[in-house]
Amino acid sequence: MDSDIIIVGGGAAGMVAAYAAAKSGASVTVLEKMSRPGRKIMISGKGRCNMTNLKDWNEFSEHIHPKAAFLKNAFYNFSSADTLEFFRENGLETVVERGDRVFPASYKASDVVDTLLSAAKKAGASVMTGSEVSGIFRDDDIFTLDLVSGKRMTAAKIIIATGGLSYPATGSTGDGYRWAAGFGHKIRHCFPSLTALVPADYKVSGGVPQGKGHISRDLTPSELGKALMGNQLKNISLTVNIDGHTVMEEFGDADFTDGGLEGPAGFRISRKCVNALENGSKVTVCLDLKPAVKQESLDRRIENLWEEISVDSRSQRKSQDERFRILLGKLMPSGLVNAFLRYHPGTDVRRLGKRIKNWEFRIAGYVGYERCVVTAGGISTDEISQKTLESKLIPGLYFAGEVLDLDGDTGGYNLQTAFSTGFLAGRSAALK
Ligand SMILES: Cc1cc2nc3c(=O)[nH]c(=O)nc-3n(C[C@H](O)[C@H](O)[C@H](O)COP(=O)(O)OP(=O)(O)OC[C@H]3O[C@@H](n4cnc5c(N)ncnc54)[C@H](O)[C@@H]3O)c2cc1C
Structure with missing residues (x-):
């Protein structure tokens, strides 16, 4: 022997x-x-x-x-x-x-x-x-x-x-x-677990899964994907909905990368999401950019900020859209503003707080064994x-x-x- x-x-x-x-x-x-x-x-x-x-x-x-x-x-x-x-x-x-x-x-x-x-x-x-x-x-x-x-x-x-x-x-x-x-x-x-989740339309193919939800990391990102990519989010929460039922919520940091949504909080929700996608369930993830702030307080804060911006002499020559962008820049990382606007066309000041606390992503698939x-x-x-x-x-x-x-x-x-x-x-x- x-x-x-x-x-x-x-x-x-x-x-x-x-x-x-x-x-x-x-x-x-x-x-x-x-x-x-x-x-x-x-x-x-x-x-x-x-x-x-x-x-x-x-x-x-x-x-x-x-x-x-x-x-x-x-x-x-x-x-x-x-x-x-x-x-x-x-x-x-x-x-x-x-x-x-x-x-x-x-x-x-x-x-x-x-x-x-x-x-x-x-x-x-x-x-x-x-x-x-x-x-x-x-x-x-x-x-x-x-x-x-x-x-x-x-x-x-x-x-x-x-x-x-x-x-x-x-x-x-x-x-x-x-x-x-x-x-x-x-x-x-x-x-695969501890992997990137790919939001719908994140990739040029429209995020169409190959096989059971697997979306190759190498697929070219769409304009939407490009707008999100590179953003590192701190102290956010992610709530997972599977077939309409809330199944988990995770707090912490998350990143949008060439793969999709990942980072510590993104990874923590990935196990449940991948499993559900493989079983043919519908998965959505709600991103709350201000989990520590209650909806009413956020709405009040937005109203106050909007008023400040409106009376600020530097804003007088700016269009409504430009002022809205300034407002967004005070509420989220500046790199995220373009993506937010793409995701929420037509959002006004009144509905902004709800969108910030409830940014919904339908998850089309996930990055597979090649990078999990x-x-x-x-x-x-x-x-x-x-x-x-x-x-x-x-x-x-x-x-x-x-x-x-x-x-x-x-x-x-x-x-x-x-x-x-x-x-x-x-x-x-x-x-x-
Ligand atoms: C990118 C990445 C980052 C990670 N970071 C962390 C981290 O920071 N902390 C953490 O806790 N975990 C981390 N992990 C997970 C962790 O590395 C693995 O869970 C762990 O290495 C598993 O150990 P293992 O010995 O079971 O398998 P492996 O480490 O995969 O070892 C298996 C070995 O078997 C050999 N082998 C396979 N088939 C054969 C064969 N037919 N004949 C001979 N040899 C064979 C392989 O070559 C390999 O060396 C990470 C994983 C990845 C991919």
Whole structure:
């Protein structure tokens, strides 16, 4: 046998699994298809890597979907505090930012990858890059792995840590789902999460979805899209309506980009919206530019501002439209004025407050795996032991990371999920 344990995938989950298994005394080999491990970590947090979140389990679990309870045991075995301690012991200093988010003190994702790799190697694991697995079989309690290179390897136990489907150029192309299904595991429907939502008419094609709501990020933006793009909104709220029912409201910041509506609040609503769009539901998002101000107060403020502008000597020669633009400029970022006017032709001072608090966007689709942060859905947790992450169907087969039907919000929750499940799978496999 080549190794006690072979781990397929040298990402966040795979490298922590290798560390934990090797530390527990097993001989461990990681097979990673890319020329370097941890390619996805390299682009995480815009290259800064928001590596974990220090919230305690009660709060942390609110950010995990769809069944946070499945993660609880793994989290307690290797919590966010343990992640911090692990990196500190291995020489990486960290900093904590707003919202309990943790980053490497260097703000370099590459330092996180280097630390993970050196910790796994120091513990005794061997990491083989450029080693793409094409098939996994089990015979007489032994797993055989076929590599694209033609090589064959065997192990008593394997851990599948191949990640999800997002950013396939980083190496995660969903191979783990195929193997798990081959071993009889249920795969829960996968869809992109933490992704841009594309308002109707944002793209030149009219925002017509390709397939089930997927709209390529590369499509040229329409004039409307161009007017919205580049606007970064602070302290706004987004309310999601699905088939006419309000299902959630999120406060915070949001951005309009070449993809559509994203940023922290946009990402937080994306999971529900994408899922609804894929089910054929109608999705609208209401943007409130002044969530902290009540409608009546805003209306009064608008009246007062309008009066000030009207009596201001500098406005005397200006047309009604020009004065209205000045008013808008006092109520929203100047870059948003053109888009607001395009969206609300004919709005007058009397109705302005309502429009500002209730700017409705019909959502035509979403940006897909090519640029989403995480894959929702995956290998069903129903047939996996929560205590060990071993398959309940195939002894010796373990799963860790995003390949599982577990996904988190932005804020360090996804990497911590990968670290926690990687650690538990690695240690359980070694101790079995
Ligand atoms: C742009 C972006 C930014 C992000 N930012 C953050 C952030 O700041 N904080 C956070 O918590 N999360 C973030 N995430 C999410 C987080 O990076 C992932 O959830 C996490 O990396 C998942 O870890 P994993 O080990 O399960 O999978 P991956 O990191 O995807 O690793 C899977 C590995 O398996 C390898 N592999 C796949 N198939 C095979 C095969 N057949 N043979 C051999 N190897 C194979 C792949 O090459 C890959 O290296 C971000 C994601 C993206 C895309």
